[in-house]
Amino acid sequence: MISASLRSWLLSDTPDSRFQARAGRFYLGWLTFAKNPLAMLGLIILVLLVVMAVFASWISPHDPLFGNLEDRLLPPSGKFWLGTDENGRDIFSRIVFGARTTLYIIGLVAVTAAPIGLLIGTTAGYVGGWVETGLMRLTDAFLAFPKLILALAFAAALGAGLENAVLAIALTAWPPYARIARAETLTVRGSDYLAAARMTGAGGWRILFGHIMPMCIPSLIVRVSLDMAGIILIAAGLGFLGLGVAPPQPEWGSMVSEGRSQILEQWWVCTYPGIAICIVSLGFNLIGDGLRDVLDPRGK
């Protein structure tokens, strides 16, 4: 899979450049990760999810938004693999297109919540004093809410809709990131390289954005990826309560809720979208466990 010369370059004991050292360390981490079959299973699930989302139009055999009312609530068959819902829409096709919604939500939450946490955490850590106290108290106040309930309150105030759901989840997801960013900032605050940067005349913002934030990003990325499964479950929960996407867009949580009234007779309507949620969030959890094994030196 990987050529011998590249391998020896990666595993060299005497790297010639910073890039080589980093790539080598990354490769070692990957070797540990790849040895863990469950983590690899998680990765495969993630890849399948992305493939499903990208090629949704090719994979799905039927239209996900419009069904034929003659095909209402049909059980799984050769034509409709996972059956149809009460509008005659193919459930398999809707699950395939729902992968897009899921990826869209977690992607958007990650790129919204992480920068908020990063900015608040690094500012608090770097500036210190009452700014730090104030920002960290705010962070604690947000952490004091159970995530789902705070997201519910935000989503209810903002109104239903995909973007509002994303915003609501992002507003509940940032506090741990702020804590991590602050902790990382505190470890570098007194370091020599920052003193050097200050001596060359770099201003506060430049130090914050150019010299502190990059130090926080690796641990932040790890933490965000560990949170993915939780974000999927909260998004599905909001969808289930009708605070997610607007119909007829397919979203797994709202698909479960649509099938609720027919659960006793047409069990497949709400069963399969739920299985999709389980598989994807399990995949992210498996990846997270694998990452933890790679990154936690105590695990050895």
Add this chain to the structure above:
Amino acid sequence: MLIKSRRLRGLLRTLASVLTTLFGLLLVTFVISRLLPADPVLAIVGDHATEEYVARVREELGLNKPILIQFWIYLSHVIQGDLGQSIRTSRPIAQELMNVFPATLELATLGTIIGIILGIPLGVLAAVRKDTMIDHVVRFLGLVGYSVPIFWLGLMGLLVFYAKLDWLPGPGRLDFGYEDMITPVTGLMTVDTLIAGDMDLFKNALGHLILPASLLGYFSLAYISRMTRSLMLGQLSQEYILTARVKGVSEARIIWKHAMGNILVPLITVIALSYGNLLEGSVLTETVFAWRGLGLYITDSIFGQDMPAVMGGTVVVGAIFIIINMLTDVAYRLLDPRAK
């Protein structure tokens, strides 16, 4: 004397941080309720009210005052236990929350008890038999518990145990039509039916309780067993365990006395956190099981466009969360000899 005063100072610091967090919580809910795109006055008076009436209600609600004054009014009301009036029922929200809270308490408490009784032994077993089949099964059970949407598992539970097997009654806290036969004393249906001395109704209440409580119990088990396993593994690799083995202490005593003694304090934190998580899980569980508790109250209020009620419920859940954390903190200080 010195130790005592230091402990007292620690408690005072905990109390101060709890109060500031509560203040932050109210600030957050206040900001959310002002974020609202819809006009709260119109939600109360309706679309066809006269302009004078709208102005009067706005005046009564204090909405024409500066925002800081509004926050102050909100704060002083909440401190006096006044969470405002529900738009749907025009009744005090605090009263309504008091009425539904015992249902959630009953559910979350039984769920946590199930989680503790099963989760701790499973976690210990997995740690002791690390990398065996048992360990893999326990870890997998935990992982699934982290990955399954609780509302879906609830629906599946109803489908299997109620619809297909007919072992358990369906949604609700009692069979349809029975709910009015019980006068609420404690609000806990199982206790109230016992007080009423009606064994049939007690069995009925228990039957309704068992499925949602087991579901919450499963989620609590997933968390508790995972944490117990990792805490236990941390202890079993330490030298004092080796010393005990060399001295010939029996394995059971090493695990349940020596190692358990050391992980008990962090386990209390784990259990408290899982209790808080169950309050959260109860929102979706109660919706699925038509269980008239705090969670269903919040979601019903969302659908009823009753924002004051949503915010009231959110404040109460957040406050319970903070208080649980505070009690854990205090317990930690009292129980852990190193914290003294």
